[in-house]
Amino acid sequence: MSDLGGRLRRTAKLARLGATAGWGVLAARRGDGATSLQRHAEVAEAMLTTLGGMKGAAMKVGQMLSFVDLDADPETSAAYRSRLEALQDAAPPSDPGLIAAVVEEQYGAPADRVFARWDPEPFAVASIGQVHRARLHAGEEVVVKVQHPGIAEAVEADLGNLDRLAGLARIANPRLRPGPLVAEVRERISAELDYQQEAQFQQAFVDRYAGHPNVVVPRVFHDLCRPRVLVTGYAAGRRFGEMLATASRADRDRYGEIVFRFVFGSLYRFRVFNADPHPGNFLFPGDGTVVFLDYGCTKTFPSEARARLRAVHRAVTAEDPAGLEPALRGAGILPEGADVDIATVLRWFRLAHEPMNADAPATYTPDYARRLAAATTDPRSEYQEALARLAMPADYLLLNRITFGVNSLLARMEPTANWHAIMRELRESGPPETPLGEEEARWLTASPHAA
Numbered sequence: 001m002s003d004l005g006g007r008l009r010r011t012a013k014l015a016r017l018g019a020t021a022g023w024g025v026l027a028a029r030r031g032d033g034a035t036s037l038q039r040h041a042e043v044a045e046a047m048l049t050t051l052g053g054m055k056g057a058a059m060k061v062g063q064m065l066s067f068v069d070l071d072a073d074p075e076t077s078a079a080y081r082s083r084l085e086a087l088q089d090a091a092p093p094s095d096p097g098l099i100a101a102v103v104e105e106q107y108g109a110p111a112d113r114v115f116a117r118w119d120p121e122p123f124a125v126a127s128i129g130q131v132h133r134a135r136l137h138a139g140e141e142v143v144v145k146v147q148h149p150g151i152a153e154a155v156e157a158d159l160g161n162l163d164r165l166a167g168l169a170r171i172a173n174p175r176l177r178p179g180p181l182v183a184e185v186r187e188r189i190s191a192e193l194d195y196q197q198e199a200q201f202q203q204a205f206v207d208r209y210a211g212h213p214n215v216v217v218p219r220v221f222h223d224l225c226r227p228r229v230l231v232t233g234y235a236a237g238r239r240f241g242e243m244l245a246t247a248s249r250a251d252r253d254r255y256g257e258i259v260f261r262f263v264f265g266s267l268y269r270f271r272v273f274n275a276d277p278h279p280g281n282f283l284f285p286g287d288g289t290v291v292f293l294d295y296g297c298t299k300t301f302p303s304e305a306r307a308r309l310r311a312v313h314r315a316v317t318a319e320d321p322a323g324l325e326p327a328l329r330g331a332g333i334l335p336e337g338a339d340v341d342i343a344t345v346l347r348w349f350r351l352a353h354e355p356m357n358a359d360a361p362a363t364y365t366p367d368y369a370r371r372l373a374a375a376t377t378d379p380r381s382e383y384q385e386a387l388a389r390l391a392m393p394a395d396y397l398l399l400n401r402i403t404f405g406v407n408s409l410l411a412r413m414e415p416t417a418n419w420h421a422i423m424r425e426l427r428e429s430g431p432p433e434t435p436l437g438e439e440e441a442r443w444l445t446a447s448p449h450a451a
Helices: 007-030 033-054 056-065 074-084 096-107 151-159 162-172 179-191 195-208 240-246 249-270 303-317 321-331 342-352 366-377 384-388 394-413 419-428 435-444
Strands: 129-135 141-147 229-233 272-274 290-292 298-300
Touching (some): 007 033, 096 229, 342 384
Antiparallel strands (some): 272 298
């Protein structure tokens, strides 16, 4: 067995973490302001250390918890986020000898023969694999993502522990509904184990965004990809946190619009989207472009599903409850025979699309992300009874998740734009609404994939 450990050991680690977190949060609630904040910070640090070291679904839960507010108090919630965000970009690496063994098993030769140069020290570590720089014999600089040894077994063990993992969120915020969190991890983690499928997904984006003026998708070297090894072109750039610390307001507006256009333009123009928009999956080279990484969780949409989604969004934008109800039923979101207060459902959808509602400049803010998360996850929310009566067909599950992920991401960037006009352009194939839209329009005239 690898250094990731068996199910019993992983279960024991989670049990110890649960006990530590439980006592820590209890002490925090009994303390005064400064003491309470310190206790919460200690709980967050314990979660970072344990979940990061376990990798697999355990680390994935930690990554996802970094997106949500684990306490109603912004300062306390920030104490969790500031630590758990470290799981987006880095975690304890696997032993170099074990990684070397994975590479040799996949290729039948050691890394220093497969590649002209191999860096045994990873420069990024994630929940499923870690990334090494290398150079091909033909001279290309590449990155090589190698699965952690024993990760498949660890994921299997963690899937049996998802309720315990979700309980960590309940400890910090008893009002949080962990069901969506559990469902997302279960859906996402299995897909991310298949690196050859990820290579095909990434190629789909390479093809669709070839020559794009603002979006960069690294090339895939298919002849070197294996079930547990993915080889793509190297791209340089600042990580998300570095960009936030150094970018001007104009830069953040630009990057926010590029991210927004990539997410929703992929859906409405190409019927495909990458459903894992966390900060570790972006690079900012400094030339005005954004590099989009990691395609392990990708979804393609049939034309009919896209048309149904358009109908829902149009009704929400128009504040039209009479149009929203048949649109939701047509999409399968509102089951036949379900008795629901459609006005309440419309208010929730308006909240979910708030920055896009008015045909005027709007700013994504942390306060907005907190309000949306509370409205969706707090059982005391006015929306809970109506939301409980809705269904989420398979076609829309990942879309729902990416919407919340993008909201959280943009809330940290705080970009300002007329999101209503940009969404109208993307959804309706309308004329360009911004200078970036004009650049895209010129590029689209040469794209064979726009549909």
